[in-house]
Amino acid sequence: MAESNSPQHILTMSSEQRQRFLESFDWVFSDIDGVIYNLESDVPDAGLAYSALERAGKRLTFVTNNSVRTLEQTVRRFERSKIQVTPEQIWHPAQTLVYYLRSIQFEGLIYIMASQQFKAVLKQAGFQLLEGPNQFIEETYADLARHIFDKQPVRAVVIDVDFNLTSAKLMRAHLYLRHPDCLLITGATDRLLPVGKGVNIIGPGAFASILVEASGRPPIVMGKPGRPLGDMLLQQNKITDPRRVLMIGDMLAQDVLFGRQLGFQTLLVLTGGCSLSQLRAVTDPDLLPDYYADSVVDLVQLLAESTPKAHG
Known part of the structure; x- marks a missing residue:
């Protein structure tokens, strides 16, 4: 996890910090809206980040508060962002x-x-x-x-x-x-x-x-940051150590709070519901992420410059 009370941009970490970060999680729980796409447009190259995470051996689950789209519609929408998922990888309220x-x-x-x-x-x-x-x-x-x-x-x-x-x-x-x-x-x-x-x-x-x-x-x-959702995800995926989960999201009160309540590591991206100035204004420790990035695509650069090892 981040080594101070202030969230660290993932691309400002040292080589040693990046290595420890990438080896510290096996699962990625990711929000969708504001992270992969918005109502108006896609987050550029977001699909590359999830492909890179999968190549690094990370297991992906997408956790959204949006139940307006069906699972089939979400899968098709993911295809437009060049992300291949199954309905079983998507959870909504x-x-x-x-x-x-x-x-x-x-x-x-x-x-x-x-x-x-x-x-x-x-x-x-x-x-x-x-x-x-x-x-x-x-x-x-x-x-x-x-x-x-x-x-x-x-x-x-x-x-x-x-x-x-x-x-x-x-x-x-x-x-x-x-x-x-x-x-x-x-x-x-x-x-x-x-x-x-x-x-x-x-x-x-x-x-x-x-x-x-x-x-x-x-x-x-039933949605983020509700405990029933977190307990269900841990049980369904047979996860015994929540610290080895990275929660990626764009909202403080939903994604970050959800992750912190469950004991996950948290990564906030600035492509949706939270700006850098809003992040810097946070005083509640429960809303403070461990890490932040301009976009989920920053993970592509981080992974390219590191060689994560599988957790034993």
């Missing part, structure tokens, strides 16, 4: 939720605010979903009440990215959460989503926080 619900032997009705792609994952896994209201509501309390008060036995409220989220949906979810056994489960936690250079939009985390505050319930988090 909807998959984590299925894993979690099965692990607690969940039975019951789920009220969900999420994309159609997210819902499809749960339906395919056999869970019962309830959604809405999706129709226009007259601006009277009587009509509002007809759409938000409901006696169905909902036992989990799930909120992720929902492009058609309304205040009525949040009100209905809040009413379900009055039941003491109803779970509050969140997917993506991003309060802001970078969609282009210097352009952010409000993310699902901001809307989820409304339910957290209104209900007084701590959420069970």
Whole structure:
């Protein structure tokens, strides 16, 4: 790991430091959006970095908070960036939720605010979903009440990215959460989503926080930086020493915090949701990465100048 409290740019490390760094991890967990591509364009030559990591014997898993794309769509999008992956190498909150619900032997009705792609994952896994209201509501309390008060036995409220989220949906979810056994489960936690250079939009985390505050319930988090996701990844990949995992990401509150909570090493890249000035302003040690790079492509140069040895 980095040898001081300040993150070090990976290309400023000495030859000895680079060697120790490359020999210190076997697994790479990498974010996708902001690391490999953004909404507008690809990160130039990002695919070269992952090819170089694989040639160095590193095992790759991609961990995203984006459940809007299906696994098949993500695989095809990776191909445009010249990265060959299988669906089994990609994890997003909807998959984590299925894993979690099965692990607690969940039975019951789920009220969900999420994309159609997210819902499809749960339906395919056999869970019962309830959604809405999706129709226009007259601006009277009587009509509002007809759409938000409901006696169905909902036992989990799930909120992720929902492009058609309304205040009525949040009100209905809040009413379900009055039941003491109803779970509050969140997917993506991003309060802001970078969609282009210097352009952010409000993310699902901001809307989820409304339910957290209104209900007084701590959420069970399925996306980064949630613990259930980390535990699942460690178990699925049979990883016994989390220190030998390198987490690569572009967001402090999602990627870096996720990695630090799990005991991973962390590498922040400056191609997405965090600028160098924002990184330098960090005072919370839980948000401070071990290393940083201008782009994931910096790993290509680092690997070319080093000869990593396999961990015994």
